[in-house]
Amino acid sequence: MRVLHQIHARLLTHAMPISSISFGLCKIIGFCALSTYGDIDYARKLFSQIQSPNIFSWNSMIRGCSQSQTPSKEPVILFRKMVRRGYPNPNTFTMAFVLKACSIVSALEEGQQVHASVLKSGFGSSPFVETALVNFYAKCEDIVRASKVFDEITDRNLVAWSTMISGYARIGLVNEALGLFRDMQKAGVVPDEVTMVSVISACAASGALDTGKWVHAYINKQLIETDLELSTALVNMYAKCGCIERAKEVFDAMPVKDTKAWSSMIVGLAIHGLAEDALEEFFRMEEAKVKPNHVTFIGVLSACAHSGLVSEGRRYWSSMLEFGIVPSMELYGCMVDLLCRASLVEDAYTLVETMPISPNPVIWRTLLVGCKKNKNLDKSEIVAQRLLELEPHNAENYILLSNLYASMSQWEKMSQVRKKMKDMGIKAVPGCSSIEVDGLVHEFVMGDWSHPEAMDIREILRDISKRVHAVGHQPGISDVLHNVVDEEKENALCEHSERLAIAYGLLKTKTPKAIRIVKNLRVCGDCHEVTKIISAEYRREIIVRDRVRFHKFVNGSCSCRDFW
DNA sequence: TTAGGGTTAG
Incomplete structure (x- = not known):
C-alpha cells in the first residue's frame, strides 16, 4: 500500500x-x-x-x-x-x-x-x-x-460442472450431486480438486460412507492433488460418516494443517463422544501454534458437553475469552447444553439471563430439553413461554413441550399443547432416516410405506418386535407424542424412521457389514434401547448419526454410554 | 480485472 x-x-x-x-x-x-x-x-x-x-x-x-x-x-x-x-x-x-x-x-x-x-x-x-x-x-x-x-x-466447462455439483451438495441433495458427477465424467470433463471437495462434502452430508470411500479411491487413482481444502473435506467426510479412525489417518498425513483442518478433526472427535482425544488434539493444535477460532471452541465445548466434563468446559470457556474470541450464539448454545446435560439447569438459566446478546430459539430449546431431563416443571414453563414467544409456529417446540408434560404424566397440560398446535394448524416435522445401499441413499420417514420393498421391511420389523419382547424390553412410551392406549403407542414407536432404515439395512446387507443410519432428529429413548438390543440379537454393529452426535451400537451397548 | 472448494451450538 x-x-x-x-x-x-x-x-x-x-x-x-x-x-x-x-x-x-x-x-x-x-x-x-x-x-x-x-x-x-x-x-x-x-x-x-x-x-x-x-x-x-x-x-x-x-x-x-x-x-x-x-x-x-x-x-x-x-x-x-x-x-x-x-x-x-x-x-x-x-x-x-x-x-x-x-x-x-x-x-x-x-x-x-x-x-x-x-x-x-x-x-x-x-x-x-x-x-x-x-x-x-x-x-x-x-x-x-x-x-x-x-x-x-451449451458448452459446460469444468467450473460450470463443479458449481452445479457444489450447489446440490450444499443443500444435501447427495444423489443429485453424485449423479451429476457421473454425468460430468460421461461428458469427458476431467474433475479437479475443487470438484472433488463438493463431491466429498455431499457424501459427508448424507453419511454415505461407501460412496465416500469410493470417491477417495478415485481421487488417489486419478492423482488429483489432495490440497488443504480437499484433505479437510476428507477428514470431515470420514468423521461425519462414522469412520473416525480413517478421519484421523487422513488428518495425521496432512503436511500442513490450518485452523479449519484442526477444527474439523476436533469437531469430528467430539461428535463421536471421544472427548479426551478431542482435547488432546486441541492441546496439539496449541503446540503447533495454530490459532483456534470460534468453531474450534464449538468442538472443544461440545466434546466436554457430551462427556459430562463440566469443570473442564468452564475452564475452556475462560481460555476462549483469553484468546480474544467473543462468544457467539453457537458458543453460548454449547455452554448451555454442557450445563444442562450435567443437570445444572439453574446455572444454565442464569447464563442465558446474563447473555449480552438476545438468546435465540435454539438456546431456549436447549434449556427446555434440560428442564425435561431434570423434570423441572417450574422453570420449564417460563422457558417454554420465552421459546413460544420467539417461535410460535415451530412444531418442534410444541412436541418438545408436549413430551415434557407426558414424561411428567401431566396429561391435561399435554392435551392443551396438542390442542393449541392443532388450532394453529401446526404439523409435526416427521422424523427422517437414511441408509446408503449399493451407492444409493434410501430415505424413510416415520410410518413410511412408500418404499418399493415396504412389505419386506414390515416383516423384518415384526421379527425385531418379537425378539425385543422376548428379551423383556418394556417400550418407553412417554417418548411418543400421542396420549393413546399403550399398544398404539408401541406401534407408533415401531414406525419411527430409524427402525425402518435399520430394518432395511438388515434386509439388504449381511454380517459383518455395519448398518449406518443418518437421522434428522435426535434418537428417542425407546429407539436407543431397541437398537442396543438389535445390535446384540442380530450380531450387527449399528452406527446412528442423529442430529447431535454418533451412537455406535455393539453387542447390546452404545458408545454414548446412554449419555446423550 | 472475470466463474467453482474445506470446520460451525440443539
Whole structure:
C-alpha cells in the first residue's frame, strides 16, 4: 500500500494531462480494491474523487466491496448507480462480479434483476457470467433455477460442472450431486480438486460412507492433488460418516494443517463422544501454534458437553475469552447444553439471563430439553413461554413441550399443547432416516410405506418386535407424542424412521457389514434401547448419526454410554 | 480485472 500511496502522490504533483491522471487513478483503485493487499477504504476515497471512472475502476470497486469482511449490498448499489449514470456500459466482468456479490449476501431479488440485465445485454453467453448465475442461484438455495441455467449452458466447462455439483451438495441433495458427477465424467470433463471437495462434502452430508470411500479411491487413482481444502473435506467426510479412525489417518498425513483442518478433526472427535482425544488434539493444535477460532471452541465445548466434563468446559470457556474470541450464539448454545446435560439447569438459566446478546430459539430449546431431563416443571414453563414467544409456529417446540408434560404424566397440560398446535394448524416435522445401499441413499420417514420393498421391511420389523419382547424390553412410551392406549403407542414407536432404515439395512446387507443410519432428529429413548438390543440379537454393529452426535451400537451397548 | 472448494451450538 505504501508504494501505491507514493504513486498516487506523484500523479497529483506532476504536471500531466487530466486523462493520464484519471487513467492512473483507475489503475490504483484496481490494486487498492484487491482484498489480499488492498485497502478498500482508500479505494473508495480515490473512486469518489474521479469524475468519470472507467469500467475497470467500477468493476474493481464492485468486486472489492464484495470481498469485505462484513459483506453488504454495497456492490449492488454501486452497480445500479453505474447503470443509472449511463456511463460506462457494464461488461461481462461487471456482471460476474455483481452476481458474485449477490451470492455472498443471498440477495435473491437483486440478483434476479441482474439476471434480467444479463439477458437484455447479451452477456448471457459468456462462460463466466453463466457460471456466476448458476453459483448465484445455488447459493441462494434456488436449486431449480440454478439447474435451469446450468441445463441451458451449451458448452459446460469444468467450473460450470463443479458449481452445479457444489450447489446440490450444499443443500444435501447427495444423489443429485453424485449423479451429476457421473454425468460430468460421461461428458469427458476431467474433475479437479475443487470438484472433488463438493463431491466429498455431499457424501459427508448424507453419511454415505461407501460412496465416500469410493470417491477417495478415485481421487488417489486419478492423482488429483489432495490440497488443504480437499484433505479437510476428507477428514470431515470420514468423521461425519462414522469412520473416525480413517478421519484421523487422513488428518495425521496432512503436511500442513490450518485452523479449519484442526477444527474439523476436533469437531469430528467430539461428535463421536471421544472427548479426551478431542482435547488432546486441541492441546496439539496449541503446540503447533495454530490459532483456534470460534468453531474450534464449538468442538472443544461440545466434546466436554457430551462427556459430562463440566469443570473442564468452564475452564475452556475462560481460555476462549483469553484468546480474544467473543462468544457467539453457537458458543453460548454449547455452554448451555454442557450445563444442562450435567443437570445444572439453574446455572444454565442464569447464563442465558446474563447473555449480552438476545438468546435465540435454539438456546431456549436447549434449556427446555434440560428442564425435561431434570423434570423441572417450574422453570420449564417460563422457558417454554420465552421459546413460544420467539417461535410460535415451530412444531418442534410444541412436541418438545408436549413430551415434557407426558414424561411428567401431566396429561391435561399435554392435551392443551396438542390442542393449541392443532388450532394453529401446526404439523409435526416427521422424523427422517437414511441408509446408503449399493451407492444409493434410501430415505424413510416415520410410518413410511412408500418404499418399493415396504412389505419386506414390515416383516423384518415384526421379527425385531418379537425378539425385543422376548428379551423383556418394556417400550418407553412417554417418548411418543400421542396420549393413546399403550399398544398404539408401541406401534407408533415401531414406525419411527430409524427402525425402518435399520430394518432395511438388515434386509439388504449381511454380517459383518455395519448398518449406518443418518437421522434428522435426535434418537428417542425407546429407539436407543431397541437398537442396543438389535445390535446384540442380530450380531450387527449399528452406527446412528442423529442430529447431535454418533451412537455406535455393539453387542447390546452404545458408545454414548446412554449419555446423550 | 472475470466463474467453482474445506470446520460451525440443539
